[in-house]
Amino acid sequence: MYDEVIDLLKAHEYFRGVSDVILGEIARFGTITNYDSAAVVHQLNDPLRSICFVLRGRLKTVRVDSRGDEHLFQMFERGDQYGMMLGGLGEPIPLRIFALEPSTILMLDHEKSMELTLLYPELRRQWLQSYARNLRRRFLEPAAGQAPKVLAMLHQSPTTRNLAQKIIGRLQGLGEAVSVLSDADSWRALPGLGFRSVLDGDRLIEVAEIRRQIAEWNQAKRIVVDITAAQNLDWAVLLRPADCALVFIRPNEIAAAIERLRALELASRGWRDKIAIVWVLEEGSGVVPVISELQNFASRQFKICESPLPHPWGMVHSTGMERLIHYLRGIKIGVALGGGAARGMAHLGVLNALDQNGIVVDMIAGTSVGAMTGVLYCAGLDCDYLASAFAADLNPPWIFRHLPNGGYWYLLYNYRSGQFDTKLRKYLRDWKLEQLAVPCLTVTADLVTGQAVVRNQGDAAQSILESINLPMLSAPICRNGQALVDGGVMNNIPADVLTSQGCNFVIAVSVTAKIARQFGANKPDTPTLSMRIPSSVQTLLRTLEVQNFSLNAIGVRPAEIVIEPEVIDFDLSEFMRARGLFTAGERAALVQIPKIQQLLARLDPVLFRVAQ
Numbered sequence: 163m164y165d166e167v168i169d170l171l172k173a174h175e176y177f178r179g180v181s182d183v184i185l186g187e188i189a190r191f192g193t194i195t196n197y198d199s200a201a202v203v204h205q206l207n208d209p210l211r212s213i214c215f216v217l218r219g220r221l222k223t224v225r226v227d228s229r230g231d232e233h234l235f236q237m238f239e240r241g242d243q244y245g246m247m248l249g250g251l252g253e254p255i256p257l258r259i260f261a262l263e264p265s266t267i268l269m270l271d272h273e274k275s276m277e278l279t280l281l282y283p284e285l286r287r288q289w290l291q292s293y294a295r296n297l298r299r300r301f302l303e304p305a306a307g308q309a310p311k312v313l314a315m316l317h318q319s320p321t322t323r324n325l326a327q328k329i330i331g332r333l334q335g336l337g338e339a340v341s342v343l344s345d346a347d348s349w350r351a352l353p354g355l356g357f358r359s360v361l362d363g364d365r366l367i368e369v370a371e372i373r374r375q376i377a378e379w380n381q382a383k384r385i386v387v388d389i390t391a392a393q394n395l396d397w398a399v400l401l402r403p404a405d406c407a408l409v410f411i412r413p414n415e416i417a418a419a420i421e422r423l424r425a426l427e428l429a430s431r432g433w434r435d436k437i438a439i440v441w442v443l444e445e446g447s448g449v450v451p452v453i454s455e456l457q458n459f460a461s462r463q464f465k466i467c468e469s470p471l472p473h474p475w476g477m478v479h480s481t482g483m484e485r486l487i488h489y490l491r492g493i494k495i496g497v498a499l500g501g502g503a504a505r506g507m508a509h510l511g512v513l514n515a516l517d518q519n520g521i522v523v524d525m526i527a528g529t530s531v532g533a534m535t536g537v538l539y540c541a542g543l544d545c546d547y548l549a550s551a552f553a554a555d556l557n558p559p560w561i562f563r564h565l566p567n568g569g570y571w572y573l574l575y576n577y578r579s580g581q582f583d584t585k586l587r588k589y590l591r592d593w594k595l596e597q598l599a600v601p602c603l604t605v606t607a608d609l610v611t612g613q614a615v616v617r618n619q620g621d622a623a624q625s626i627l628e629s630i631n632l633p634m635l636s637a638p639i640c641r642n643g644q645a646l647v648d649g650g651v652m653n654n655i656p657a658d659v660l661t662s663q664g665c666n667f668v669i670a671v672s673v674t675a676k677i678a679r680q681f682g683a684n685k686p687d688t689p690t691l692s693m694r695i696p697s698s699v700q701t702l703l704r705t706l707e708v709q710n711f712s713l714n715a716i717g718v719r720p721a722e723i724v725i726e727p728e729v730i731d732f733d734l735s736e737f738m739r740a741r742g743l744f745t746a747g748e749r750a751a752l753v754q755i756p757k758i759q760q761l762l763a764r765l766d767p768v769l770f771r772v773a774q
Contacts, residue, residue: 165370167194169377170217170266173312173403175241176292177215177285178380184282191278193269197261199432204259211252212269213245218403219265220432224258232258239308240405245272246293263432264402309492310406310436312376315388316397318419320346322410322442325466325483326388327352332487333384336768341379343372344388356382360389369399376403384490391422398426401433406490409460410440413451423459438462440486445469448479448542449597457596457619462489465599476544477517478599484522485600491769495762496525496665498657498721499532501650501710502673503703503734504743506531507552508727511747512671514545519755521762525601525665527616527656529649532671533604533629537622538589540602549744555585556737569735570699577636586623593622603663604629605649605656609638614652616659634702654710655717667765669758670721671747674710676730703734723758725750 167189171177177185193212197203197219204210206226220239224232235257238244248255249272270278279286315326323346330340331352341356342349345366349357358375360367372387379385387400401407411419428434437460441450448471456463466482488494497516499509509532516523528536538548558572565571576582595602596619606615606628617625628639628646638645653659657670679686681704682696696704718724727750732743762770 164189166373167217167268169373171268172377173241173380174215174217175295176243176289178288178292180282180285180288184278184285187278187282188268188270191270191274195267195269197265197267199261199263199430202258202260203265203267204255204257206258207254207256209252209254210245210249212271213243213249213275215243215268215270216240217266217268220262220435221259221265222262226256226258241311242296243293246289250276261432262435308405309384309490310404311383312385312387312404312406313490314397314400314404314407315386316400316407316409317388317390318409318411318415318422320390320392322412322440323348323388323390325440325442326408326410329483329486329490330355330384330386332483333490336487336491338383339381340384340386341382342386342388343375344386345390345393346388349388360387360393360395366393366395372399373403391418397422398431401426401431401436404436407433407437408440408486409437410442412442412444413447416451416453420453420455420459426459428459434459435461438464438486438489441465443467443479446471448475448599449593452594452597462601463596464489471542474544474547475542476539476547478539478542481522482599485524487769488522488524491766493667493762493766493769494524494663494665495522496527496657496660496663496668497523497536498655498660498668498670498717499526499528499536500655500670500672500674500717501530501532501648502654502707502729503531504556504737504739505673505727505729505732505734506535507549507737507740507743508673508729508747508750509535509671510539510545510549510552510740511744511749512725512727512751513539514744515748515751515755516669516758517545519752519759521755521758523600525603525660525663527603527605527659527663528629529605529654529656530630532655533649534586534626537595537598537602537604537626540598540600541590541593541622542599543589546744549740551589553738553740555588556740558738567697567700569733569738570697570703573735574635574699577632582627582630583623586626590623590626595619595622595625598622601663603656603659605653605659606631606646607649607651607653609645609647610643614649615644615646616656632702632706635699648706650706650710653717655721657718657720661720667762668721669723669725670718671725671727672718673727673729674707675724675726676728677707677711678730707734722761723754725754727751 168185171185216238223235225235226232343358343360345360376385389395439460464486467479471479526536526540558568562568562572604617604625608615629649631647633647638647655670655672657668660668683694727746729746
C-alpha cells in the first residue's frame with residue numbers, strides 16, 4: 163500500500179518533482195481514504211480542517227441552497243486539491259462532496275501541511291506554483307476542458323491499433339510528449355515516443371509495475387496504456403488509473419466487446435463518463451449499428467471512416483478523427499441552429515463555410531428547421547447537395563404555384579398529409595440519432611408539462627417531425643404522456659443546450675435576428691382602408707416569427723459567436739429558394755470565420771494555430 167501511495171503522489175500535479183524523502187513524510191502524516199462510487203466525501207456544513215488531494219477518481223461538489231436544492235459548484239479530478247485555503251479556517255462549509263467513481267483521497271491536516279512547507283522549500287514552491295496555475299486556468303484563461311493525461315486505449319483486436327498510432331502521432335505533431343505502455347512493439351517505430359512493453363517474454367508484467375511506470379512518466383504530457391483483448395488483462399485494472407478510455411471497435415466485433423464491457427460493471431463503478439467508443443468503419447460504410455446497450459457503457463461515441471465516402475456524403479465522415487483529437491485536447495465546438503421556417507436553409511450555407519475553413523463541429527443542437535438541417539448534416543450529407551434537395555422536394559406543384567399564397571397552402575398540405583415523414587426518410591431511412599456521424603440534439607416543446615424536450619437518441623426522422631410540428635398546421639404529436647409541437651415555442655436558438663452538454667465554444671446561427679416591418683401587404687404607413695387581412699396560415703407563421711424574434715436575444719446569450727444571415731427578403735414559405743438562402747448563410751459565416759479562428763486559438767493555440 164505504501165508503494166502504491168508514493169506512485170500516486172508522483173503522478174499528482176501538486177507533488178510533481180518532489181523528492182521521495184518528502185513524499186515519504188507526506189504518506190506517513192497523511193490519511194489515505196478510498197471511497198466507492200456515490201459515497202459522500204464531505205458532508206454538508208461539516209468543518210474542513212485538511213488539505214485534500216485527489217489521487218484517483220473524480221469528485222462532484224454541490225452547493226445546497228436554503229430550499230435544499232443542489233447546484234453544481236465544482237468538479238475535482240485526479241491531480242486536483244481542495245482545502246488549501248478554506249482548510250486553514252477550520253469552519254463549516256455549505257458544500258456536499260461525493261465520489262462519481264471509486265476515488266482515493268489523501269487528507270493532510272492543514273496545520274501539519276504548513277509545517278511541512280516551511281520545512282521543505284521545494285514542496286512549498288511546487289504547491290504555490292500548482293495552485294497559481296489552477297487559478298490562472300480557472301479565472302484568466304478560456305474555458306477549455308481538462309485534457310485526460312492518462313489515456314487507456316483498449317482494442318478488441320489488433321486491427322484497430324494502426325488508428326490508435328495515427329491518433330498519438332497527431333498529438334505528437336501538436337507538441338505533446340507521449341509515453342506508451344503497450345503489448346505491441348510497433349509503437350517503437352513512432353519517433354520521439356517513450357515506450358515500454360507490458361510483456362516480459364510471453365507474460366504480462368505485474369499490475370504494480372504498470373502503476374509504477376505511470377508514476378515515473380509523470381513529466382509526460384500524455385501517458386497511454388494500449389492493450390488488446392488478446393492479453394486477457396482485466397480492463398478494470400487499466401480504467402482505475404485512467405482519466406479517459408477509448409474502446410476501439412469494428413462493427414463485426416461488437417458482440418465480444420459488449421461482453422467485456424458488461425463484465426466491467428461500469429455503471430456501479432461510476433466509470434461510464436470516462437469511456438468513449440471509437441467505431442472504426444470499413445470502406446463504403448458511414449453509419450454504425452444500432453446497439454442501445456452501448457448507452458449504458460460509454461458517454462461518447464466517435465465514428466471514424468477508414469476511407470472517404472462518395473457523393474452525396476460530405477466532409478463530416480472524413481473529420482471523425484479530428485473530433486476525437488478535440489475530445490482529447492478538452493475542446494468541444496457546438497453549433498446551435500435556430501428555427502425560422504424556409505429561412506433556415508441558410509444554416510446549410512453556414513455549415514458549409516465552417517467545413518470549407520477547417521472548423522470541425524463536435525455537436526449540433528437544432529430547433530424546428532434548425533433540427534431538420536442539423537440532423538441531415540450530422541448524418542453526413544453534403545450541404546450543397548441538401549440545399550438542392552430541399553429546393554426540389556419542397557417546390558410547390560403547379561396547382562399550388564397558381565393559388566394566392568400557394569407556398570403557405572403547400573406547407574399546410576405537407577403537414578396535414580404526412581408528407582414530411584416520407585421526404586425525410588428518403589435521406590435518413592430508419593437511422594437513429596445515436597448512429598449519426600456527429601452528435602445531434604433536437605428541441606421540441608411538450609404542451610403537457612410546458613417544458614422543452616431535448617432528444618439525443620431515438621428515430622432521427624421522428625425527432626425532426628416533433629421539432630418542426632407547427633401548432634395549428636398540424637395536431638400535436640401525442641405519445642408517452644407528451645403532446646409535442648415545434649420547439650421554437652420555447653427555445654428557438656438552443657445554445658444553452660450545447661453548454662449543458664459540455665460545449666466550451668458555441669456558435670449560434672439565427673435566421674430570426676431581424677424582422678421585416680411588413681405583414682402580408684400591410685406596412686406601418688398603410689392606411690386603414692387599404693389594409694388587407696392575411697390568411698390564417700400567414701398569420702400563424704408571422705406570429706411564430708414575431709415570437710422567435712423576441713426570444714432571439716435570450717437564445718444566443720451562451721454563444722461566443724452569433725451568425726445572422728441576411729434573409730429578411732426571403733418569405734417563410736420559400737423553400738424552393740434554398741440555393742439563395744444557402745448563399746446568404748455562407749456569406750454571413752465567411753465574414754465571421756476570422757473571428758472564430760481567433761477565439762478558437764485562445765482555447766488551444768497549438769491545435770488552432772494553422773487556422774489562426
